Amino acid sequence: MTTHSSTAxxxxxxxxxxxxxxxxxxxxxxxxxxxxxxxxxxxLAACSGGSTARNAGPGxxxxxxxxxxxxxxxxxxxxxxxxxxxxxxVELVPVAEDQFNQLLISSAAAxxxxxxxxxxxxxxxxxxxxxxxxxxxxxxxxxxxxxxxTFSDRALSLTRDGQTPLAVPSETWMQLLYYRADLxxxxxxxxxxxxxxxMAAAKALDKGDMAGFxxxxxxxxxxxxxxxEQVALGNDCQLVQEDGSVGLDDKACLEAFxxxxxxxxxxxxxxAQDVDTTRAAYFAGRAAMxxxxxxxxxEMAGLRNDAKPNCPQCTKDPTFLAKNTGxxxxxxxxxxxxxxxxxxxxSWTITAQSAAEPSTKFVEYMFGDGxxxxxGIAPEGKLPVRQGTPDQPKKFADAWATLPAGVxxxxxxxxxxxxxxxxxxxxxxxxxxxxxxxxxxxxxxxALQGEQPVATAVNEVTSGTDPDKAxxxxxxTVRAIQESLS
Numbered sequence: 001m002t003t004h005s006s007t008a009x010x011x012x013x014x015x016x017x018x019x020x021x022x023x024x025x026x027x028x029x030x031x032x033x034x035x036x037x038x039x040x041x042x043x044l045a046a047c048s049g050g051s052t053a054r055n056a057g058p059g060x061x062x063x064x065x066x067x068x069x070x071x072x073x074x075x076x077x078x079x080x081x082x083x084x085x086x087x088x089x090v091e092l093v094p095v096a097e098d099q100f101n102q103l104l105i106s107s108a109a110a111x112x113x114x115x116x117x118x119x120x121x122x123x124x125x126x127x128x129x130x131x132x133x134x135x136x137x138x139x140x141x142x143x144x145x146x147x148x149x150t151f152s153d154r155a156l157s158l159t160r161d162g163q164t165p166l167a168v169p170s171e172t173w174m175q176l177l178y179y180r181a182d183l184x185x186x187x188x189x190x191x192x193x194x195x196x197x198x199m200a201a202a203k204a205l206d207k208g209d210m211a212g213f214x215x216x217x218x219x220x221x222x223x224x225x226x227x228x229e230q231v232a233l234g235n236d237c238q239l240v241q242e243d244g245s246v247g248l249d250d251k252a253c254l255e256a257f258x259x260x261x262x263x264x265x266x267x268x269x270x271x272a273q274d275v276d277t278t279r280a281a282y283f284a285g286r287a288a289m290x291x292x293x294x295x296x297x298x299e300m301a302g303l304r305n306d307a308k309p310n311c312p313q314c315t316k317d318p319t320f321l322a323k324n325t326g327x328x329x330x331x332x333x334x335x336x337x338x339x340x341x342x343x344x345x346x347s348w349t350i351t352a353q354s355a356a357e358p359s360t361k362f363v364e365y366m367f368g369d370g371x372x373x374x375x376g377i378a379p380e381g382k383l384p385v386r387q388g389t390p391d392q393p394k395k396f397a398d399a400w401a402t403l404p405a406g407v408x409x410x411x412x413x414x415x416x417x418x419x420x421x422x423x424x425x426x427x428x429x430x431x432x433x434x435x436x437x438x439x440x441x442x443x444x445x446x447a448l449q450g451e452q453p454v455a456t457a458v459n460e461v462t463s464g465t466d467p468d469k470a471x472x473x474x475x476x477t478v479r480a481i482q483e484s485l486s
Contacts (some may be wrong), residue, residue: 007209008428044106059089060115060358065124065346067094070407074377075110075118078370086365090322100124101339101449108353115354116362119346122158122434126168126446128349130485135359138350141362144337147390152429155345155385158437167347168363171375171382171403172429174329174343175230178282179289180205181326187220191326192289193260195235195333202267205288212267214287215260218274218399224455225448227291229435230342232256235333239435239478240444246482248454248475249468252335257471261461271461283321285311294425300325301416303406322416330431341431345385372399379403385429444482453477 064068064075067322072094079090093114095103101124107113113133120128128134143165148156179192183205192198202212216224232238237253240246247253269281275292282290283300299307302318313320330339348366350359365433367386375382379400388395392408413422436445448454457474459468 017357058358059091060355060362061091061093062116062118062362063093063095063114065095065097065100065119065121067096071377074373078366078373079197082362082365082370082374085369086358086361086362090362097121097124099306104128105131107296111353113351113353115359116348116350118348118366120167120349121344121346122437122442123215123446123449125159125347126442127350127449128351129161129166130443130446133348133352134168135352135354135356136164138354138356138360139363140290142350142360143168143385145364146362146367146386148257150386150389150393152385152387154430154432158345158432158434159347160440161442167349168367169345169347169385170366170371170482172343172345172385172432173381173383174293174341174429174432175226175291175293176296177230177289177291177328177331178300179326179328180324182324183288184326191328193328193329193331195255198289198331199259199263199267199286202263202289202351206267209286211281211287213263213268213289214273214275214276214278214281215264215291216275217264217268217459218272219456219459220452221274222452224433224458225452226342228256228260228458229455230291231260231331231333233340233342233433233435234331235336236340237335238334238439239441239482240441242439243438244441246475246478248457248478249471252333254467254471255333255335257382257457257461257467261447261467264462270432279307282313283307283309283311283314285309285313285321292384293381295378297380297407297413297417301406301411301413303409303411305408319416339431340433342434343432345427345429345432347383360406372397373398373404376403378405380405380425383425383429441482441486447485448478451477451481 050096062079064072066072066075072092076092082088083090091401098288104113107157108131117128146168151169155172156165159165159167159169177192177198179201184191184201187201187204189201189204192201198213204212206212216227218224232253235252235256237250237256238247241250254347269287279292279296279299281287298304300309301322302308304387305414309318309321311321317323329341332339348363350356350363371384375384375396384396384400387397401414402412405413434445436442453474457470460470460473
């Protein structure tokens, strides 16, 4: 597998493990409480299997924003080890990401928040913060006990409000533009690191059953927003400008919408595309480029039975795509100011209704004895942002490189990918960019997760709507939500 990095590295979570369903609309806490208080008991019983273990005695309740059975089982083993070592009982509750906000606010209304939440994306950390559901003092104590200097500076900056830590950052996945390096070489094409290079390659390789590019277009889907955000960041298209104003309808964003619309209209496959169909097209050998997260790495190597490559060459060599795929970490546009990597940081946080002392001990454990087993659940999409300990600064980074990836078959990624690929991934966090966070409006990004105005605009543009109109409509929606938060 070849790589090209324009100083940075980048990317969607098994675009996200939980990005398969659109999220429910976001509301302010007061509205959600009024709407959901009547169904609190039923909803929580459904989520936790009706367990009342938390109220039966001392212990803590831990939610993980993961509901894939194999990951829940592996997390339960870590939790059991913690209980055995500490004597603190833990009830583990898996929560699907698209149900998280609803269940969290329901729990808050009932005075029955979990003590700890893990695997939380940045936008949801901000939603929790906006609704005053985080014990920032307890989070701060856990972080100090672990030593902030052992964490990625960028991950720390994205998970705090000013100087107040909202969560302890755990891992990241990066979003990548994957491309058929063999076809690029045969056609004498440059790596697709710019709008012009992507468009030229898509045009040259779009022939017969091969689409030049396939990317997300489904409306109301977080994966569509994530894909476009990666493309937009490379052109310095910002959701929010430095002065706090919404920027979705400015020149840079119009260029990004127009580029993506033309790319999809001219060189992609018909119909709305989502997290599953984009991967399927590339794995079948029917697309020369696609955008996905680092979670594709194990699947592309043939380590997951329900998502194996099935390209014509893959019958003879299941690792054909892994060997012949290149990755680009950032795509620069005409108005771009340099490489901008897109990815997600997932974290552990302690809630405002927690039993603070045992919760802090649990979080510290998840970054100590529990850390390697946790990132080992899916190393292709859990790149450690805590590189090591004060005594062993590279302990966790070094361990990650040897962890077996995959689901049905396990093997180290180093067996399939060159060292520079893995080095680019582990060193990419410091270049990670996200809309609104650097402008101090991370809460706004969290508030957009329900209505998904950007995904709607992308779908409209790729369906023939004038980019100016789609961008203006999206910007107006964002302004209304921004105003509701002030």
